[in-house]
Amino acid sequence: SNDKIVEAIVELAKNLGLKVIAEGIETDGQLQRLRELNCEGGQGIYLAQPMSFGALKTHLGTDSVRVFSPSTADMAEILTLQ
Numbered sequence: 001s002n003d004k005i006v007e008a009i010v011e012l013a014k015n016l017g018l019k020v021i022a023e024g025i026e027t028d029g030q031l032q033r034l035r036e037l038n039c040e041g042g043q044g045i046y047l048a049q050p051m052s053f054g055a056l057k058t059h060l061g062t063d064s065v066r067v068f069s070p071s072t073a074d075m076a077e078i079l080t081l082q
Helices: 002-015 028-036 053-060 072-081
Strands: none
Touching: 002 028
């Protein structure tokens, strides 16, 4: 099943010392499962619709959004890359 595949990928990444950012989160159930697997972050339409980089910066500055995001230090690195 997809759940077992995701679990194996997350476990492999963790064993390699990698951080895991999930893509394509569409439901609360998926989000909760990824949190149980200790994913460091994620993206998908459940969290937010596609947007420009400027809109993303504004979006992340609001308190009324669902956020499953990297740490502050990682976010600074992501913003630097943009």
